[in-house]
Amino acid sequence: MSIDLEQFHETFYEESFEGLDIMESGLLELEQGEVDLENINTIFRSAHSIKGGSGTFGFTAVAEFTHDMETLLDQMRNGERSVSVPVVNTLLSSVDVLRNMLNAIRDGSEIDADNVAEMTSAIKSILGEEDNAPVSSEVEKSELVAKGWIVHFTPHLDIMKTGNDTVRLLRELNSLAESAEVVVDNSSLPPLSELDPEDCHQSWCINLTGNDVNEESIREVFAWVDDECDLKIEPLVDENSYAGPERRDVEDTDRRTKVPERRATERRTGKTTESSSIRVNISKVDELINMVGELVITQSMLSRFGELDEFNDNTLDRLKDGLAQLEGHTRELQESVMRIRMMPISFAFQRFPRLVHDLSATFDKKIELIVTGETTELDKTVLEKIGDPLVHLVRNSLDHGIESPADRVKAGKSETGVIELSAFHQGGNIIIQIKDDGAGLNTQKILSKAKEKGLVASDERLMDESIHDLIFRPGFSTADVVSDVSGRGVGMDVVRRNIRELGGAVEVKSTPGKGSVFTIRLPLTLAILDGQLVGIGEETYILPVISIIESLQVKTENINAVAGNAEVYRLRDEYIPIVRLYQVFGIKPISTDLESGLLVVVEAEGKKIAIYVDDLLGQQQVVIKSLETNFRKIEGLSGATILGDGTVALIIDIAGLIDLYQKDMASIVVPIKGAAA
Amino acid sequence: MATILAVDDSASMRQMVTFTLKGAGYQVTEAADGQEALTKAKSQQFDLIITDVNMPVMDGITFIRNLRGEANYKFIPMLMLTTESGMDKKQEGKAAGATGWIVKPFNPDQLLNTVKKVLG
Amino acid sequence: MSETADDLNSDAPVKEFKELLTFFLAGEEYGVDILRVQEIKGWDSVTNIPNTPEYIRGVINIRGAIVPIIDMRLRFMLEKKEYDATTVVIILNVVNKGSTDRVMGVVVDAVSDVYNVPVNDVKASPDFGTAVDTEFVTGLATIDEKMIIVLDIDHMLNAAELAVVDQMSE
Numbered sequence: 001m002s003i004d005l006e007q008f009h010e011t012f013y014e015e016s017f018e019g020l021d022i023m024e025s026g027l028l029e030l031e032q033g034e035v036d037l038e039n040i041n042t043i044f045r046s047a048h049s050i051k052g053g054s055g056t057f058g059f060t061a062v063a064e065f066t067h068d069m070e071t072l073l074d075q076m077r078n079g080e081r082s083v084s085v086p087v088v089n090t091l092l093s094s095v096d097v098l099r100n101m102l103n104a105i106r107d108g109s110e111i112d113a114d115n116v117a118e119m120t121s122a123i124k125s126i127l128g129e130e131d132n133a134p135v136s137s138e139v140e141k142s143e144l145v146a147k148g149w150i151v152h153f154t155p156h157l158d159i160m161k162t163g164n165d166t167v168r169l170l171r172e173l174n175s176l177a178e179s180a181e182v183v184v185d186n187s188s189l190p191p192l193s194e195l196d197p198e199d200c201h202q203s204w205c206i207n208l209t210g211n212d213v214n215e216e217s218i219r220e221v222f223a224w225v226d227d228e229c230d231l232k233i234e235p236l237v238d239e240n241s242y243a244g245p246e247r248r249d250v251e252d253t254d255r256r257t258k259v260p261e262r263r264a265t266e267r268r269t270g271k272t273t274e275s276s277s278i279r280v281n282i283s284k285v286d287e288l289i290n291m292v293g294e295l296v297i298t299q300s301m302l303s304r305f306g307e308l309d310e311f312n313d314n315t316l317d318r319l320k321d322g323l324a325q326l327e328g329h330t331r332e333l334q335e336s337v338m339r340i341r342m343m344p345i346s347f348a349f350q351r352f353p354r355l356v357h358d359l360s361a362t363f364d365k366k367i368e369l370i371v372t373g374e375t376t377e378l379d380k381t382v383l384e385k386i387g388d389p390l391v392h393l394v395r396n397s398l399d400h401g402i403e404s405p406a407d408r409v410k411a412g413k414s415e416t417g418v419i420e421l422s423a424f425h426q427g428g429n430i431i432i433q434i435k436d437d438g439a440g441l442n443t444q445k446i447l448s449k450a451k452e453k454g455l456v457a458s459d460e461r462l463m464d465e466s467i468h469d470l471i472f473r474p475g476f477s478t479a480d481v482v483s484d485v486s487g488r489g490v491g492m493d494v495v496r497r498n499i500r501e502l503g504g505a506v507e508v509k510s511t512p513g514k515g516s517v518f519t520i521r522l523p524l525t526l527a528i529l530d531g532q533l534v535g536i537g538e539e540t541y542i543l544p545v546i547s548i549i550e551s552l553q554v555k556t557e558n559i560n561a562v563a564g565n566a567e568v569y570r571l572r573d574e575y576i577p578i579v580r581l582y583q584v585f586g587i588k589p590i591s592t593d594l595e596s597g598l599l600v601v602v603e604a605e606g607k608k609i610a611i612y613v614d615d616l617l618g619q620q621q622v623v624i625k626s627l628e629t630n631f632r633k634i635e636g637l638s639g640a641t642i643l644g645d646g647t648v649a650l651i652i653d654i655a656g657l658i659d660l661y662q663k664d665m666a667s668i669v670v671p672i673k674g675a676a677a
Numbered sequence: 678m679a680t681i682l683a684v685d686d687s688a689s690m691r692q693m694v695t696f697t698l699k700g701a702g703y704q705v706t707e708a709a710d711g712q713e714a715l716t717k718a719k720s721q722q723f724d725l726i727i728t729d730v731n732m733p734v735m736d737g738i739t740f741i742r743n744l745r746g747e748a749n750y751k752f753i754p755m756l757m758l759t760t761e762s763g764m765d766k767k768q769e770g771k772a773a774g775a776t777g778w779i780v781k782p783f784n785p786d787q788l789l790n791t792v793k794k795v796l797g
Numbered sequence: 798m799s800e801t802a803d804d805l806n807s808d809a810p811v812k813e814f815k816e817l818l819t820f821f822l823a824g825e826e827y828g829v830d831i832l833r834v835q836e837i838k839g840w841d842s843v844t845n846i847p848n849t850p851e852y853i854r855g856v857i858n859i860r861g862a863i864v865p866i867i868d869m870r871l872r873f874m875l876e877k878k879e880y881d882a883t884t885v886v887i888i889l890n891v892v893n894k895g896s897t898d899r900v901m902g903v904v905v906d907a908v909s910d911v912y913n914v915p916v917n918d919v920k921a922s923p924d925f926g927t928a929v930d931t932e933f934v935t936g937l938a939t940i941d942e943k944m945i946i947v948l949d950i951d952h953m954l955n956a957a958e959l960a961v962v963d964q965m966s967e
Contacts, residue, residue: 005693005785012689048731049687052760055782056690063782161745163754163776172794198751224777227768279688539845585847627846630899631856631865634846640856640863648844648856648863 005057010277012053013106019046020099021350024092028353031088037077043091044073050098062101065116068123069094075127087126092354094119148177148209148236151218155229157199164225166200172221178210209236278380280340288340291333298325331621338527341381345423345432346374348387352394352421359398366405366416367398373423378430382502382522386432389495389506393434393518394419396492401438401516411513413437425524429546432520441510443467450476465606468508472496500655503529503544503638505605529624529651531641533617534600537587541613542622542641542651549601549608551616554594566665569599569610576601579661580612581652584636590614604654609661611652624651636660679796680704680721684714684728684737685758694727697785698792711735711743718744725796726755727779730766738766738773745774754795758783813916817938819909819945820887823875826909828938828945835859835888835900837908840880854904859888866902867954883907891954901954912945914938919947 026043029036047070054062069091075081097119104111151173155166174180183205190201208218215233222231302322308315349371356369378386402408402417409415420435443464450456450470470476474493499506504522523529523546531542558570559578567578578599582589591597591614599610622641627634627650638653681703683694688709695705706721708714712735714728726744730737737757744750754776759766767778779791817828818837836859843855843866852871856863866886870878886902893899919936933953938945 008689008693008696011692012687015688042733045686045731045733048760049690052729052758052781053687053689055760056693056784057782160752162771162774163745163752165752165754168795168797171797224771227771587845587847625861625863627856627863629897630863630901631846635848637847640844642858642861642863646858647842648858650844650846 009057009106012057013102014277014279016050016053016102017099019050020095020102022046024095024354025350027088027092027095028357030083031085031092031357035083040073040077040083044070044077047073059105061111061116062098062105065094065098065101065120068120068127069098072123072127090119090122090126094123148207149213149215149218150234150236151206151208152203152232152234153206153222153229154203154231155200155225157201159200159225159228160198162225162228164228166202166204169221169225170204170206173206173208173218176210176213176217176221177208180209181207183207207236278341278343284336284340288333288336291329291336295326295329295333298322298329302326334528334621338379339377341379341527342377342524343380343383344374345376345378345383345430348383348390349374349421349423351387351391355391355394356398356419359395363399364404365398365402367402368416368418370418370420371422372420376423376425376430378423378522378524379527382430382504385498385502386520386522389498389520390421390432390434392492392495393520394421397434397436397438397516397518401436401440403439407439411439426521430522430524432522434518434520435515437515440512440514440516441468441471441508443510443512446470446476465509468510469606471508472506500653503653505655507606527624529622529641530619531622531651532600532619533643533649534611534613535590535615535617536581536585536613537589539587540617540643540647540649541581542649543600543602543611544638544651544654545619547602547604547654549603551598551600554597554599556595559594567594571601571610574608576608576610577661578612579609579657581657582612584657584660584664602654604658607658609654609658611657622649622651678702678704679724680706681725681727681792682706682708682714682718682723684708684711684726684732684740686710686729686732690729690758693785694788697788701789701792703792711737711740714740715743718750719747722749724753725792726750726753727758727792728755729758730770738770738775741770741775742773756791756795814913815916815919817912817914817945817947818887819912820885820905821907821909822869822873822905823878826943826945827905828912828914828947829887829889829950831911833890833892833950835890838886838888840884840886840904857886857902859900859902862900864888864900864902866904868904870904870906872903878906880904889950889954892951893955894951899954903954912938912940914940914945 023043023046026039026046029039030043047066051063051066051070054060054066072081072087072091076083076087081087097115101111101116103109153166153169159166170182185203185205186201188201188203189195195201215235218233219231222229302319305311305315305319305322311319352371353369356367359365360367397419402419403411403413405415408417418437420433422435423430423432425431447456447462447467447470450467450473451458453475455470455473455475456462471492472495474491476491476493496506499520499522502522504520506518506520508516508518510516529542530545532545532548534541534543552571554569560568560570560575562568568575569578570576578594580589580592581587582592589597594612597612597614598616599612600616601608601610622643624639625641626639627637634650636653636657636659637650638656639651640648641651643649681698683691683698683705684707685691685694686709691707691709695707698705706717706723708717710732711728714726715735718726726741728737728740732740735743741755741757744753744755755774757766757770757775757778758781759770759778760781770778776795777791779788816831818831818834819826819828821827841857843857845855846853846865850871852868854866854868856865858864870876883906884904885908886904887908888900888902891899891901919938921936933949935947935949938947
């Protein structure tokens with residue numbers, strides 16, 4: 001039987017990376033002096049599992065490397081080695097090396113052998129082994145291959161209590177030989193009255209004959225019961241001959257080559273197989289099965305109506321009930337399916353203790369990281385993509401937000417800065433906040449820089465919030481302050497763009513001397529949206545209900561035209577720019593007269609606009625489909641959906657639309673900066 | 678067909694064991710730790726137990742010790758998956774009532790041979 | 798172009814032959830590898846996509862997928878023609894190197910025929926005045942004295958799209 005082990009690799013990688021994360025966070029706890037046996041055990045188990053799996057699936061290099069880590073951890077959990085900072089740091093670095101190895105294997109790239117060797121020797125030097133010569137514990141016995149063997153097998157009374165079965169052992173022994181003669185010795189059987197049927201009182205003497213039987217294979221049969229029997233093996237003396245050592249060598253290689261063969265395939269997987277599997281809690285699957293069960297019942301109930309020749313009031317009512325039920329079940333089923341994609345944000349948060357630990361050392365700052373709301377669930381895709389922006393923001397807070405210990409003391413704060421990373425639900429959205437108690441954004445510096453870069457006219461006056469928002473603008477290069485650590489030289493504009501691509505928004509609030517809060521707002525799922533259908537000319541567009549503040553009929557006296565083309569609408573005491581969607585999107589509208597249509601006031605990233613549409617058409621949940629699958633991203637749109645009649649409607653990305661509108665305006669008239677202000 | 682309970686905290690190992698055994702026609706139930714395995718073993722009779730040793734919540738040896746104490750598992754074969762280095766674990770396992778062991782790393786063929794041997 | 802020729806080679810049921818679906822566009826007959834054709838449908842209304850070139854007619858729903866529709870006449874800057882009863886949309890699988898395959902539709906004047914063409918008969922196109930940029934042409938095939946222009950759809954439909962992206966990001 002041949003089984004392709006490759007099919008299990010993806011699961012192995014997944015659980016190994018999880019295991020590495022567990023090891024990492026465990027080690028970080030240890031480093032902070034919290035020596036907890038259960039914690040060490042958990043770290044050990046992860047290493048042990050990776051070792052076991054990598055051995056089984058043929059990743060020898062990983063298995064060997066992990067073996068030493070495991071040995072070290074084993075000593076720690078047995079109390080044979082004290083937990084010291086250098087040891088923990090070595091293990092932390094080993095985790096990194098291991099992660100790189102696994103990444104390399106998965107991507108089919110070369111393992112950094114130098115790195116591995118360096119780390120291996122670091123661990124070995126802790127273990128006190130200069131060079132670990134492969135332990136060849138195979139005892140050199142002058143092996144005798146006889147014509148046959150006499151096996152005296154005397155089981156102990158309790159041999160069956162471990163589930164071993166003497167008949168099985170004899171059968172197995174029999175299969176080794178060409179022929180076997182068995183003599184049973186029942187002499188020690190007690191009288192029936194004293195017999196405990198669970199005890200074994202018999203013993204056997206077996207004469208095995210056959211050329212290929214060696215002593216080792218006989219001992220192997222009894223390996224499991226070594227302690228539960230007396231075993232004596234003698235060669236059949238007549239006609240015996242020394243087969244010489246070669247014979248045994250062949251036996252050995254026969255049995256052992258199978259594993260190395262598999263190892264050779266380790267490199268073969270040259271293609272990157274991106275992880276696309278998901279691990280789902282069984283309760284979510286059960287819930288789904290229940291829903292489907294309900295659906296089937298409803299369906300069978302409804303199908304009866306198909307057989308009716310005519311309907312009366314009674315059957316019609318029941319049909320309506322059935323359809324209502326169907327609608328309910330469909331919605332619940334949809335929600336259950338969506339929940340399968342939801343995963344706790346801890347998957348994204350767990351790397352931060354390590355990151356903060358490493359960066360604090362780099363920057364010579366003292367930081368306490370507080371993480372809350374790790375169990376908040378969000379869509380797997382969002383989760384995977386939010387990681388990098390988060391890292392960037394946390395790095396930014398640590399680098400630019402939190403002051404040096406000396407400066408903090410001078411400012412009357414505690415030496416240790418606090419960064420709070422939190423996640424929670426708010427009205428159908430997920431909010432992630434990165435909050436620091438540092439110096440806050442330097443409004444003046446940002447403004448002068450923006451003026452220098454030409455992002456703001458030199459005589460322009462802006463509210464603080466608008467100034468702070470400038471850090472997200474493309475072109476506001478922070479090159480002179482973005483150190484290597486603040487991440488691949490990407491700016492905040494990339495952070496905002498990445499978050500917007502997820503249908504989310506990011507904004508910053510900052511108080512001088514008190515610190516800054518970055519707030520990321522993300523949709524619960526990328527797959528479904530509560531949509532407001534609007535009509536513009538012949539077209540139907542969809543606005544996310546979550547962004548809508550209100551819809552209103554236009555009162556002419558509230559319209560103000562600013563510098564020709566740009567119009568603003570006075571709503572209570574706010575002036576809100578009017579965006580004529582037909583203009584931005586180049587659509588032929590039913591009417592261009594503001595009074596004959598409607599304004600939908602929407603908000604994104606703290607900016608409000610009033611979108612002019614011909615008509616409001618109703619609200620419904622829509623399944624979001626990407627335009628990029630077969631086409632490409634379109635500015636101002638977040639995707640498309642299929643309506644009940646099978647036609648396609650486009651979904652508007654409010655933040656993108658505001659950008660588009662500002663760009664449009666900038667090319668026509670004077671720039672409208674900080675539209676909300 | 679014989680029913681087997683496969684216990685391992687590693688999903689990939691579980692998958693591999695289950696896949697191999699199902700391919701050979703056995704019925705396989707999975708458990709991710711000793712506690713879960715114990716609950717499952719008590720609610721359904723299995724013909725063979727295959728368990729990992731190092732697991733969270735309840736380790737394999739404790740699991741074997743507990744299950745061996747159950748009347749209907751007195752003589753049921755229980756195999757542990759162990760690494761070569763763990764000779765002391767083998768002894769400990771035997772003392773707890775394990776029938777035998779399968780040494781990790783193993784390949785599907787080795788696993789099947791052992792299972793066939795035990796289940797006859 | 799060698800790439801596509803290879804593809805056709807290996808895909809063809811008989812090694813030396815490939816099947817071409819041909820269609821008319823402004824009086825000329827074009828061929829595409831039939832294995833890439835997902836379906837052929839009559840012209841139906843599309844949903845316009847704002848701020849895209851005119852030749853991107855819009856998107857339609859093909860079994861739950863959002864599929865862009867490209868007007869080939871407009872794409873190749875040929876004379877515009879009202880859609881009529883023979884106008885069809887050919888839904889094609891476009892292989893995108895280094896990424897997942899895409900599904901796109903092209904609007905053409907009419908579908909013509911299916912031919913089994915020996916691969917060797919597809920000759921590299923001389924640089925002469927076909928309406929279509931030779932860049933998008935795999936080669937020319939002659940069937941019953943007729944000339945058929947074999948299109949490299951992977952190149953054509955990706956280039957079409959990339960050109961727009963570049964233009965937009967300016």
